[in-house]
Amino acid sequence: MPDRDQTPAVRLTDVLFRWPGPAGFTLDCPAFEVARGERVLLLGESGSGKSTLLSLICGIIVADRGRVLVGGEDLGKRGAAARDRLRAEQIGVIFQQFNLLPYASVADNICLPLRFAPERRKRAGDAGAQVTALCAALGLPPGVETAPAGRFSVGQQQRIAVARALIGSPPLIVADEPTSSLDAAAQDGFLTLLFDQLRATGSSLLMVSHDARLAAQFDRTVQLADIVTTGRTAA
Amino acid sequence: MMLRLILGSLRARALTVGLTVLAIALSVALFLGVEKMRNGARASFADTISGTDLIVGARSGSVQLLLYSVFRIGNATNNLTWESYQEIAARPDVDWIVPISLGDSHRQFRVMGTTPAFFERYKYRGGRALELAEGHGLEDLYDAVIGADVARTLGYVTGDPIVVSHGIASFTDHADQPFRVAGVLAKTGTPVDRTVIVGLEAIEAIHVDWQSGGQRPGAPTPQDVIRQMDLEPKAITAALVGVESRLRIFGLQRWINTYPDEPLLAILPGVALQELWQIVGIAETALIGVSAMVVITALIGMMAMIFSSLGERRREMAIWRAMGASPSVILGLLVVEAVVMAALGAAIGGALLYGGLAIARPWIDASYGIWLPLGWPDARELWMLGAVIGAAALASLLPALRAYRLSLADGMTVRI
Structure with a gap:
């Protein structure tokens, strides 16, 4: 078992990935690291390889070369099912929008990752109480737990998504432009709430955005172009 | 929780799901009804004479x-x-x-x-x-x-x-x-x-x-x-x-x-009755065959419904994947969804049949002299209902496998 305080949350070394197909999109990332508890803003325009990078870190796809370590675990050495399990246990994911199953209740949406992560469920303890606490901390109206998630505003849905990412305190939160669907005022409020919760759980945050103005609130800001080179080379 | 989510997903698509379930229910009622009439007619004939050598x-x-x-x-x-x-x-x-x-x-x-x-x-x-x-x-x-x-x-x-x-x-x-x-x-x-x-x-x-x-x-x-x-x-x-x-x-x-x-x-009355069944058996087999085809048609309808829903549900699949669900969970979700629809259809179909029988029984008796018993479904009927549900699971494998492949390819990065 790697020492949690020493091992970085994410470490990529000498990674090369090539999408299958004749005109394969390639991504090359010599080195990238997110330390434990660190909050990193990754700046990049769409099409700059951020989706591929996030898919690599989340274990959806596997690098053709090099190593991707999440919480010290080498994803390349694990099978597909084990990578899915690792994602559920270690990573909370927040999308840009449409994060939730609209027909399911808020509580079911928030508890969804626990269904695939027994250890994280153990960490969460009383899941129902956790859900209530997270909803309250994220400024959601009391009693939202049983309502269908589809009824809420975009801003509220994003906060429900944060609660889902944070439940069971996974070591890493991956957020893909979570504020782009919010207006400026809501963005600040959203980030404040997110950062408060991160301090409580001690999770690292890797957030992708194209908005450089957010940089002030992060420990470190990285230009995507500085860590990866993408190309469209014939295989 | 998984079953609750599946039921929620089905409820969210109440109209298409409802029509699919109705088609399955009607086909099941027909399928069981033919079987019931067949047994009723046989029992009725066999009960007609006894004690005569x-x-x-x-x-x-x-x-x-x-x-x-x-x-x-x-x-x-x-x-x-x-x-x-x-x-x-x-x-x-x-x-x-x-x-x-x-x-x-x-x-x-x-x-x-x-x-x-x-x-x-x-x-x-x-x-x-x-x-x-x-x-x-x-x-x-x-x-x-x-x-x-x-x-x-x-x-x-x-x-x-x-x-x-x-x-x-x-x-x-x-x-x-x-x-x-x-x-x-x-x-x-x-x-x-x-x-x-x-x-x-x-x-x-x-x-x-x-x-x-x-x-x-x-x-x-x-x-x-x-x-x-x-x-x-x-x-x-x-x-x-x-x-x-x-x-x-x-x-x-x-x-x-x-x-x-x-x-x-x-x-010997029993032997002659057996001969009669051999003749009638061909028609019976044809009837059962036709009603089984109707069930298969309803299940193909369900298959088409699941297929056409896949497109609009890719986002949903991506969420499941991001939360740690493996593609086989996605496959399982769709199969269970089909089984739930088929089970619902079978239950409603059975209820339709028994309700209809309770109403039509005196008329069937008066017109054809066949008194259909109204007991709990027997082992054979339960087996038939099970077969319908099993066939639904099998039919759903095709769209489910497609969803499996889609979710493998999409990962968690589908955009709509």
């Missing part, structure tokens, strides 16, 4: 003899002479023998001439005897005992007069010699319910003035003269026989079948 008639086919003598379906091609009847009755193997004479009718019901022994020898549904609901048996020459359906359909009670028509569906009545309803039999669920039973001599009596199918011209013979006449029949239609020992059935049957003076046929 042999049926004897003029030589024809065994199924034909069974049908006209017991079920009143079709007609005898020839009669059995009284001499032959008496010779058979005199055989030492014969325990009892009941003659029956068919050929006349009253309204839409057949008239059967027989002896009072019929009422104690005829047994149905595993040895049950006929019972009178009201009145008494055949005592006078012009007494008639009517079946429950005859009484109910025509509104007859004891004491009512009955005029027998000559032949079946004819316009010539034996109006000069009316019968009187002496008794009404309790409901049996057999063709007896639709039969007017009179004495064997009465059949002779009403044909005194008839010769080779036509009424002799001139004034009819008065009833008091007829009562003095010798009314021993010259021929009967068939005879029901009980033997002394079951071991002797085949010996007696062979003796009758090789009877030198007249071509006769003796059949």
Whole structure:
């Protein structure tokens, strides 16, 4: 078992990935690291390889070369099912929008990752109480737990998504432009709430955005172009 | 929680899911209904006669003899002479023998001439005897005992007069010699319910003035003269026989079948019934095949519905994947979804069928003489319902595998 305080949350070394197909999109990332508890803003325009990078870190796809370590675990050495399990246990994911199953209740949406992560469920303890606490901390109206998630505003849905990412305190939160669907005022409020919760759980945050103005609130800001080179080379 | 999410997803698509479930329900109701009718008809036929070891008639086919003598379906091609009847009755193997004479009718019901022994020898549904609901048996020459359906359909009670028509569906009545309803039999669920039973001599009596199918011209013979006449029949239609020992059935049957003076046929009712099933079985198989095709059609409809939903649900799949669900979970979700729809359809279909049966049962009984039992579904029906659900799971594998491949390719990065 790697020492949690020493091992970085994410470490990529000498990674090369090539999408299958004749005109394969390639991504090359010599080195990238997110330390434990660190909050990193990754700046990049769409099409700059951020989706591929996030898919690599989340274990959806596997690098053709090099190593991707999440919480010290080498994803390349694990099978597909084990990578899915690792994602559920270690990573909370927040999308840009449409994060939730609209027909399911808020509580079911928030508890969804626990269904695939027994250890994280153990960490969460009383899941129902956790859900209530997270909803309250994220400024959601009391009693939202049983309502269908589809009824809420975009801003509220994003906060429900944060609660889902944070439940069971996974070591890493991956957020893909979570504020782009919010207006400026809501963005600040959203980030404040997110950062408060991160301090409580001690999770690292890797957030992708194209908005450089957010940089002030992060420990470190990285230009995507500085860590990866993408190309469209014939295989 | 997973089942709750699946149900929630189905509820969110209530209209398409509802129509799919309805299609499955109707097909299941048809599928089960055919099976129920088949079993009901078989049980009803098999329950019609018991305790009779042999049926004897003029030589024809065994199924034909069974049908006209017991079920009143079709007609005898020839009669059995009284001499032959008496010779058979005199055989030492014969325990009892009941003659029956068919050929006349009253309204839409057949008239059967027989002896009072019929009422104690005829047994149905595993040895049950006929019972009178009201009145008494055949005592006078012009007494008639009517079946429950005859009484109910025509509104007859004891004491009512009955005029027998000559032949079946004819316009010539034996109006000069009316019968009187002496008794009404309790409901049996057999063709007896639709039969007017009179004495064997009465059949002779009403044909005194008839010769080779036509009424002799001139004034009819008065009833008091007829009562003095010798009314021993010259021929009967068939005879029901009980033997002394079951071991002797085949010996007696062979003796009758090789009877030198007249071509006769003796059949074992159970064996003839088996032959009948072999004939009917082909039609039954065709019916079951057609109703199974209807179920398959409904399941293909469900498959198409799941396929077309995949496009709009790619986002949903991506969420599942991001939360750590493996592609096989996605596959499982869709299969369980299909199983839930099929189970719902099967349950509703079963309820539709049983509800419909409860309403239509008296009508089916009155029209076809088939009394369908309304018990809990038996093992075979449950097996059929299980097969429908299993087939649904199998059918859903195709769209589920497509979803599996889509979610592998999309990962968690689908955009809409």
